Amino acid sequence: EPRKVARKEMNLLAGKSSVDGVTPTNFGFLFLNGDSDLIYKQCVKEFQRLITAEQLEELITNFNKNVTSYSVKYTSQIGPHTHYIWVDAAERKAISVYFDEWNQIHRLLIKPYEKYPQTDAIYSKQTYTMPVKEDWTVFWGGANEFLNYHYEYENQRYAYDLIITHNGETFSNNRLKNENFHAFSKKVYAPNDGKVIKTENNIRDNIPGEMNKEDFLGNYVIIKHEVNEYSLIAHLKRYSITVQEGANVKTGELIGLCGNSGNSSEPHIHFQVMDNASISKGQSIRMKFHNGKVPIQGDLVNFSAAIKEQKLDSLDKAEMAFTLSDILLFIPRLIVTYFKS
Numbered sequence: 001e002p003r004k005v006a007r008k009e010m011n012l013l014a015g016k017s018s019v020d021g022v023t024p025t026n027f028g029f030l031f032l033n034g035d036s037d038l039i040y041k042q043c044v045k046e047f048q049r050l051i052t053a054e055q056l057e058e059l060i061t062n063f064n065k066n067v068t069s070y071s072v073k074y075t076s077q078i079g080p081h082t083h084y085i086w087v088d089a090a091e092r093k094a095i096s097v098y099f100d101e102w103n104q105i106h107r108l109l110i111k112p113y114e115k116y117p118q119t120d121a122i123y124s125k126q127t128y129t130m131p132v133k134e135d136w137t138v139f140w141g142g143a144n145e146f147l148n149y150h151y152e153y154e155n156q157r158y159a160y161d162l163i164i165t166h167n168g169e170t171f172s173n174n175r176l177k178n179e180n181f182h183a184f185s186k187k188v189y190a191p192n193d194g195k196v197i198k199t200e201n202n203i204r205d206n207i208p209g210e211m212n213k214e215d216f217l218g219n220y221v222i223i224k225h226e227v228n229e230y231s232l233i234a235h236l237k238r239y240s241i242t243v244q245e246g247a248n249v250k251t252g253e254l255i256g257l258c259g260n261s262g263n264s265s266e267p268h269i270h271f272q273v274m275d276n277a278s279i280s281k282g283q284s285i286r287m288k289f290h291n292g293k294v295p296i297q298g299d300l301v302n303f304s305a306a307i308k309e310q311k312l313d314s315l316d317k318a319e320m321a322f323t324l325s326d327i328l329l330f331i332p333r334l335i336v337t338y339f340k341s
Contacts, residue, residue, distance in 0.1 A: 023103050028070040028086045031095065036060045043105045063110055067093065074147060076298025078139065080168040081106055083297065085146045087113050096146040109146060116143075119157065123288040124273050125227045128191040129251060130289075131271055133303045136162040136183070139268065142296035143286070150272075150284070157284040159272035162301070170266060175208050178260050184237070184267040186258045189303070190249040191231050194223040197277055201241040203261040211265050218262025221255050222277055229285065230277050234270040235262050252303065 022030060022042040030038055036057040040048065051059075070086040073094070077083070081098040088094075096109035120143045130136070140161040142148040150156035163170050164182035171181045178184045203218045212218065219236040221243060237259030243249055260267040276282025289295075291304050 021103065022105070024075075024082065024084050024097075024099055027084070027097060028072070028095075031060060031086075032064055032067060032070060034060060034064065039105070042103065043108070047105065047108070059110065063093065070095070074142070074144075074296070076147070076296065078137075078298055079165055079170070085144075091115075094144075094146055111145070114145065114152065116151075116157065119154075119283070120286065122286060124229055124285045125288075126192055126225050126229050126273075127288050127290050128231065128273065129189075129303050130160075130162070130295075130301045131188050131191045131231075131233050131255075131269065132162060132186070132301070133189060133252075134164070134186060135300050135302050136269070137165050138295050138297050138299045138301060139163045140297060141299070147297040154283055155274065155279055155281075156272060158286040159270060159284060160295070162269040162271065163267075171208075175266070178205055178208060178267055181208070181260070181267040183258045183269070184260065185240075187254055188233055188236060188256050188258055188269060190223060190243075190251055190253045190255050191233075191271070191273075192223070192225050192251050194225040194231070194249060196221060196243045196245055196247045196249060196255075197224045197230075198222040199241050199243065199245055201236075201239055201256075203238060205238050205260045206262075206264060208260065208266050211263050212261065213263050215261070216263035217270075217279070218264060219256070219259060220262075223249060223255075224277065228275065229273055230275070230282070231273050232271070232279060235259055235264045235268060237261070 022038055027039070037053060040053045040056050067088045069089050072084055073087045074085040075082065078098070081100055084097050084099065086095045091113055094111060094113035096107070097105055098107035100106060138160055140148045140150060140159070143151065143158070145151040148159070150159040164186065166172070166182055170183065173180050175181070199221050200217065200219050203212065203215045206212055217234040219238055219241060220232060220234040221236070221241060223231045225231065233255065235258070237257040238261060240257035240259065241255065243255050249255065258267055258269050273285045273287050274282035275285055295301050
């Protein structure tokens with residue numbers, strides 16, 4: 001229960017508990033307390049090859065300047081990893097950490113906590129559905145860059161990247177073939193009524209792990225909706241698009257299949273709404289969904305948007321302490337070839 005966690009955290013902050021190892025509950029306290037050796041020892045080997053214990057100690061010391069406490073802002077489940085985001089009391093610094101079930105640390109991101117409250121508060125005039133009818137997982141999505149890698153880019157700020165996982169994995173057997181990924185060739189649908197104004201259907205699907213940055217959207221469909229809102233669904237399968245430019249489509253109408261084209265290293269869907277038909281000229285708009293929910297990273301979604309929140313409620317608001325600096329420490333084991341757009 002959250003209350004029990006909060007009491008335990010108060011004991012930690014008061015120095016009343018001995019610490020045998022790093023856990024999601026005590027990480028913030030240990031970070032603020034400068035216990036870098038404990039944290040370093042619990043990082044996976046890939047992490048330790050990127051940075052020395054001494055370097056981590058220096059980073060933590062510098063990051064903790066003028067910080068009095070940290071609290072857990074978000075938690076989410078991504079495959080076999082649980083993602084925790086701590087922010088300082090002033091909400092100016094944030095730490096993003098991915099733990100596995102044994103509390104090993106696979107990813108550590110230390111950066112200023114940047115927010116864009118003006119655009120965060122503006123939602124689409126139209127209401128939308130997710131462009132899928134099966135259960136998909138939000139890999140990137142939310143109103144900060146720790147939940148949503150797109151957030152720092154104005155033209156993609158509120159985009160969603162959707163994947164399918166089974167037992168915490170996005171693929172079966174091996175990751176060398178697109179056909180082994182659960183999302184590949186899954187049906188994709190129009191998120192709202194509108195007119196198809198632009199399609200691309202001839203970009204080959206990448207070999208998993210490779211990316212096509214030149215044709216970064218890959219195969220895609222852009223639909224114009226009322227009040228000059230435009231939806232973009234990208235990284236579709238080559239030759240799978242079923243709608244023509246100029247055609248009117250209805251909400252839930254099939255438009256293509258999920259692929260691995262463009263700036264994508266494994267099959268997934270990129271979905272966003274914007275105020276211009278061109279992604280390079282437009283601004284991303286935060287989507288309003290029919291059911292009133294706002295899915296974020298780790299949520300399970302389908303046609304009605306968020307259907308099951310997979311965040312860990314027992315730690316959602318627990319008090320914790322710590323700081324960060326503008327540095328990314330990424331452990332490749334986390335999800336080696338996860339897409340970047």
